[in-house]
Amino acid sequence: MRPFTYERATDPGTAATAVLDGTDAMFLAGGTNLVDLMKLGVARPATLVDVTGLPYDRIEHRADGSVLIGSMVRNSDLSGDRGIRERFPSLSQAVLAGASGQLRSMATTGGNLLQRTRCPYFQDVTKPCNKREPGTGCSAIGGDHRDLGVIGTSDACVATNPSDMAVAMAALDAVVHIRLAGGEERAVPLSRFYLLPGDTPDRETVLEPGDLITGIELPPPPEGAAMLYRKIRDRWSYAFAVVSVAAVVATEADGSLREVRLALGAVAPVPWRARQAEGMLTGHRPTRALLLAAAEAEFAAARPLPRNEFKIGLAGDLIAASVRDLTEPAGPARSTGSTGPTGSAGFGGSTGNGNDFTWEERG
Incomplete structure (x- = not known):
């Protein structure tokens, strides 16, 4: 070192x-x-x-139902906060689905959003990697890419963002508060905070040198919304996602979707907001056929590689299962009035209501 x-x-x-x-x-x-x-x-x-001594270690719950989470709040404190568990249960689930108890006690909210990819070629300094050393090439494209991206990637990089928390925050319309190096304040929607790789995969966020994340703001969730975070991984715990989804759903009396937000993890270089699928689903009843069609439309522009093409079908099944579970009468609790994470959603692919499922990788 x-x-x-x-x-x-x-x-x-x-x-x-x-x-x-x-x-x-x-x-x-x-x-x-x-x-x-x-x-x-x-x-x-x-x-x-x-920077751990800076005054950004508080969670501020506001009267309108929004919350400001300081960038130095520990992951363990965030997942256990009563207001987060009651109004934003998918966020608590996502945090608990990541890392281990020891790491969550050290990791911060701002640091979680800025963690680097776990692409094996990025972490191996003996291998070419455009993200680590621009212009050297991407070893993953012709190498071990099974866990890497299928959408939003480029010829320069197919790495994925590893954060569980960021996926949940993307579906919650989070806004990142930044103190610029010159002292000015800036608020950036999470959807614009991360950058797609394009020809510059070494630049991952809008942050410039000296910029510091001070907090993350979550607006009030939609009235009566149900939400969950579900993660599929290769082993039960302490593993990064193969595919994950954060879903926030509000329904009308006739069962149609008044509002639906979907964010996907482990499929893209950024937490992927599935806006194409959201547009197809809003205003309609979530039949399995419609849900799978919406997922197919979302991945129409995907660029899978030979060993990770299975992620597209897996993501479609995960979207369908999650939205259907959220709209069933006995599904997860609503975001208001819940006393904690719903069942075991986000832990090994179970929603806590008996709808466990398995998957088989093909190809």
């Missing part, structure tokens, strides 16, 4: 100055991803600026 210096920031201004004035300086929060990358030689900062 490259030798580095350590500084503890006392206020946002000095934190930004330290990063801007330093050579290869980086912010440090929980360090659950950054320290691993330093051990691998992927990240080689000369200076770490610890």
Whole structure:
């Protein structure tokens, strides 16, 4: 590991100055991803600026039903917060579906949104990777790409975003609050916070050097909405998603979908908001045929590789199962009045109401 210096920031201004004035300086929060990358030689900062002492460690529930989550709030505190569990249960489920209890006690909200891809070629400094070293090529396209992206990718990069939390926040219309290096404040919808790889996969977000995430705002959920986060993975726990979905659904009295929001994980370089599918479903009753047609339309522009094409069908089945479960009379609790995460949704593919299912990879 490259030798580095350590500084503890006392206020946002000095934190930004330290990063801007330093050579290869980086912010440090929980360090659950950054320290691993330093051990691998992927990240080689000369200076770490610890920002965990900055005043962004509170969860502010507002009278209108919205919430502002400080960027330094630990994942364990976020998943266990009563207001989050009651009004935004899919977020609590997503956080609990990720990592381990020990890591969640260290990881921060802002750091979770900024974690880097787990593409094996990005993490292996002996292999070409455009995200790690622009212009060297993408080893994954002709290599081990089974767990990588099928949509939103480019000829330069097929890596996926690894965050469970970000997928849930995408379906909740989250807004990222940023303190710019010059001291100005900026609010960016999560849908515009992440960047698709295109020809510059090394640039993943809109953040510039010295910019600091201060919080994430969630607007009030739709009235009477039901929501869940469901994750399919290769083993029961401590594994990244093969495919995941965050769904928020509000229905009319006749069973038609008044509002539906769908976000997908592990299929794209960003938390993928399935707006094509949402548009097809809104105003209609969610029959299985319609749900699968909507998922097929969403992936019409997909660019799967030989070993990950199965993700498209798997994502369609996951969307269909999740929306149907949310609209069944005995389905998950609504976002208001729930006392916690619904059943075991997000844990090994179960919604907690007996609708477990398995899948078989083909090809």
